[in-house]
Every structure is written in structure tokens, then in C-alpha cells.
Amino acid sequence: MSTPMKHSSEGKGADRMISMAQAIREALAEEMRRDPLVFIMGEDVAEAGTPFKVLKGLVEEFGPQRVIDTPISEAGFTGIAVGAAMTGMRPVVDIMFGDFLTLAMDQIVNQAAKAHYMSGGKWKVPMVIRTTMGATLRKAAQHSQSLHAWFAHIPGLKVVIPSTPYDAKGLLKTAIRDDNPVLFFEHKAMYSMRGYVPPEEYTIPFGVADVKREGRDLTIVAIGRMVHVALEAAQQLAELGIEAEVIDPRTLVPLDRETLIESARKTGRVIILDEGHQSYGVTAELASVITEGAFYYLDAPVVRMGAMDVPVPFSPPLEDLTVPTSERVVETAKALCGRA
């Protein structure tokens, strides 16, 4: 990674700079070694290791009984995972593209999310649904969506979006040990991104935002790949004398409201970045949380920058217009700080 990362490369040896894909694979392998109840199921997860090769090598270590290739039946195998989770297993479901979550919505929203509540706390659903998100990979409208807001809207689900290999590994291990259904979104464009991951074991608790860069003039809240857009923008802004603080909530549910509000109170100016559609999305919710918690400290309205409210187009110059870029964040930040 080119940008400085707290918890990542600072003061650590470069020998453990690994890719996001490898960090995810390590988390899965460690948890599968630790707990025989953990297993993986999904399309092309075994020998193929998924089209992104994230799971490569796992079937060799854990065998086809624990790394299970399914038919192309998202509803069916997600439902099977719900039942397996309720009866003692800890499934990790692989939904190849986040867009395919639509096929499993009843299983996730009506079954997994509600079984614990509807049963008065009697059944638990300890499962993880790993899936992908993110545009700008020229995959068009049905392989590029970032649908995390849908799940953050449903009580009973937890939603995790890591932005670094370090966070991905620690958060995935926590997700697998969690007793609730957890949606774990991985950005397709970040699998090859490298970062420091320590050799010793660690987990990262949910509900704890990470300040990826400290600053006094402006807060940029960002998730997933947008954290890197924010950090790039912050670097350019620093050259202009604007110090931006970059905060990654890391988990949307549970949400670390305090850290967001505290930063907004300190800087008085906030931009929120997300790769999900702007309308009715994550940026709206976070803006509302910050406005309610820091209203009297704000010097300007909170600015939201989500993905454009259009289906993701195929044509590269069009697609690139739909998600926030560091250039646009810099321009927005300058305007917000009265430096346009």
C-alpha cells in the first residue's frame, strides 16, 4: 500500500506485507484449524478457490467436506447454512458477487436475521456471509454493486467492511466467532492490495472505528476502498495546508457512533464517502448520526458522496464517473474549508 496506515506498516517489518486475499485466507484457515465446526460453502470455492483465488489452497488443507462446492443456488445453500448454523455448525458462505445476494434475500432477511428474535432467543444463527462489492472493474451493472446498506437496515444482521489486510483478517476472525449472522463485504479491487499483517494471532472487535489518519481541519468518514480514496485526498489536502482526519467505521453494524461524533466535534467539517448509492444509503445514515451528535460544533452541513444513483454502466469513462474519486474529494474538501 502506498498510503500510510495506522496498525499496518508503521514501525513494523516489511516481511509480513501480505495481500488482502491472503489475509482473508489466513483468517479462514486459522479459524478452521481452531474450530472443527467452521466450514466454507459456495460456488467454486474448492479447487477453483473462487474466481478471485481468495480461497486457494484451503480445500487441500481442509478437504472437500469442509470446503464445499455447491450448485449455483444462492438461496438454497444460504438457507442450508442458516439451518446448519442453528444446529451447531459455523458456516462461512461465499456469495461470489454481492449482486447475487439478491437471490438469497429471503434466507438472509427473513430467516437468518430473525430466527433469534422470533424464537425469543432460543435459536442462534452463527454464520458469516462473505461477499464482494465495488465498481470500476468493468463488470457492468449486475457484477458491480455495493449493497451493504440493505443489510445494515435489517436488525439482526451485522455488517463488516474491511479496508486493509490487517483489518480484514482481524475482523473476519471475529465474524466467524460471532454468534450472529454477519455480512462481510470484500472489495473486488482490493484483493491484491498489500499491507502489514503481524505473524501472531489477533482479532479486531466489532463496533470500533479506526482513525486511519489524524487531522484537525476536516473529517472524512469512509468505508472499504473509499478509505484509500480518502487517504489519497488527505495527502493532497495536506499539501494545501488542510489536515483531514480519515475515519473508517469498519463495521456498519454495530456502529461506533462516538468516534464519528467526537471527530466531527473536533473538526467541525465532515465528508462521508461510500461506494453504495447515495440516496437512502449509508452516507445518509452516517450524516444523520453525526449531525445529531455534533450539530452545534459543525461549521457546515455534512457532505455526502456516495455512488451515483444510476445502475453501474459498462463503458469505462462512464463507470468512472459513478464512484467518488480522490480528485473530487479534494475539490469538495477545499470548498468545504473555504479554499475553493
Added chain:
Amino acid sequence: MMSTPGPKIRAERSGYLSIDGEQWLHMYRQMLRIRRFEEQVNELYLSAKMPGLAHLYIGQEAVAVGVCEALRRDDYITSTHRGHGHCLAKGASMDRMFAELLGKAPGYNRGKGGSMHIADPDTGNLGANAIVAGAVGIATGAAFSAKMRGTNQVVVCFFGEGALGQGVLYEVMNMASLWKLPILYVCENNLYTEYTPYHEVLAGEILDRPRAFGLHAEAVDGQDVREVYVTAQRLIERARAGEGPAFLLCNTYRYYGHHVGDIDRSYYRSREEEERWKNERDPIRLLGSWLLQEHLADERVLEMIDREVREEVEAALAFALNAPYPDPDEVRRHVYADEAQL
């Protein structure tokens, strides 16, 4: 609709008699418990004592009882919106059932599930489900888990013929067959998918569908608890022995409407048809007359069972009516398994 005893029936009859009479009496009682429970549920609705609606199981009792009688307590079931019968047959107690239906605190699910969501780990009930075919994934997953954990448990997945319209059923039957999972899919064809005769919305033969996935599939008279029990037991033990999933089609009939408020049913079926099933194909009466005919019980015994069941219903209902509603703070509990964390 009445069948004349043929050679097959005569052979089965001697088979039925090889089963302990006490067990048939137990099934008689179980069917009667469901019948009387459901009659009381209807009363609660008509007297406006019950919030919401309920989908009555009356008429189909032989299916739940015949199948669950062949299960161990730690075997799993999933149920449907018409689920009271399955829950009771799997071992639920009436008082906590009534309490759940009334939204009361001592209900099986603290009143937070209601009629369509009764779930109880103690009796292996993974939950009734208000989405048609909503539990087929859960049931298949429980079978998958039983196989992975090596517990020797079997799962029964109950659903109505309406669920045959949902694609997820075919997805999970495919995987159950591929992976030889210990599960029995029990399809109760009560002839009406909500307010529509099933044949208007279902193409082909029902049994051809599971067979296309390589499932063993057969049909029984769902009004004859003896046939249901003997067949279910064979298919459940087959699954337990690792021989794979099966599909049991139970041809049956619901006496009441799709739900308790479905009073005028004349636009989708005739009163004559309803009367014919009640008079000629009632599962409780069919078993009762057989018990008398084979001298496994006399009128006195059957009357005593009825009296005991009515007393049980009365006491259970009183318990539920007198039970408190949940505390207001219950509304935020159990959203997550680790409430302290959020």
C-alpha cells in the same frame, strides 16, 4: 374417496396390528389434542381474544402425528404457517403454545413469534415459518449439520403443496440428494394453495418433481394415520441409515379456511365437498373406529381420552389467559445473540 380394502390394505392391516395398541392410542390422543387445541384457537379468534390470525390444521392431524410419532425427540422438524399441529405432535405443551398465540410472556418464544413462528429447541422444533417454503433451506441445513456432526439425527421438513411453487425447494432437494442428507420432505397436499385449487397452479405430477432430483418419493392417504406412520417410519429410518433423502406426499384436506378469517369459501370450494371429507375421511374418526373394530380400545377409553384432552385444553387456555404480557424492555431483547455488545 372411500377405498375398498384390497390385498395391499389387508397386508398392511396385519402390519398395523403388529404395532403396540398403546402406540395407536397415543396417536389417537395426539390427533385429538391438535383438534381440540385448534377448535379453541378458532374460538379465541371468534371471541376477539387472540391478536392477529391463525391458520388451522384441523383435518390434517394424521400427517403431523403419523410423521412425528416416527421421530426421536432430538430429531428436527421445520414447520409452516399452518404449524400448530406439527409443534404439538413433536412434543410442545399446550399452555405455552396458547401463551405464544396470545403474545404472552411465558409463550414458547416470549410472545415475540406468535402463531406462525413457534420454535422450541427442547423438542427439536427449528421453527414454524411464515414464508411459504421459507424453512426448506433451514431443514436441509439441519440435515447437513446432523450428517457433518455425525449425530444420527433425521430432519422432517413439513410444507404444503403451495411450497411446490417456490424455487428454493428444488435447489435444496438437489443438494440433499447430491449429499445424501438425512431428511424427509413431507408435502401436505390439502388441495388449496390459500384460496386457489392447487391443480390450477401446478403443472405435471407432484411426485415427478422430487424424483427428478433422484429422491425416493411416495404418496400416502394423509387421512389414515396408520399409513402415514408406517410409511414415515420406513423413510425416516432409511434416512437415518444413510440411504438418503425422501419425499412423502400426504393427500389431505383442511376443514377450515386458509386462515380463521376465511369464512366464505364458496368461491373456491363447495360445502358439500367439505362435508364429505369431514364425514367420510376424518382422520380421528377413522382411527377411532379401527381401534374399536380391532378391540384395541372400547368407547369408554376413547371417551376418557377426549375428556382428558378437553381438560388439558381448558387448563392450558386458563394458564395463557392469566399469563402476563412481556415487559416493555423485551422488545429490544434478542435482536442479537450478544445483546451487551450493541
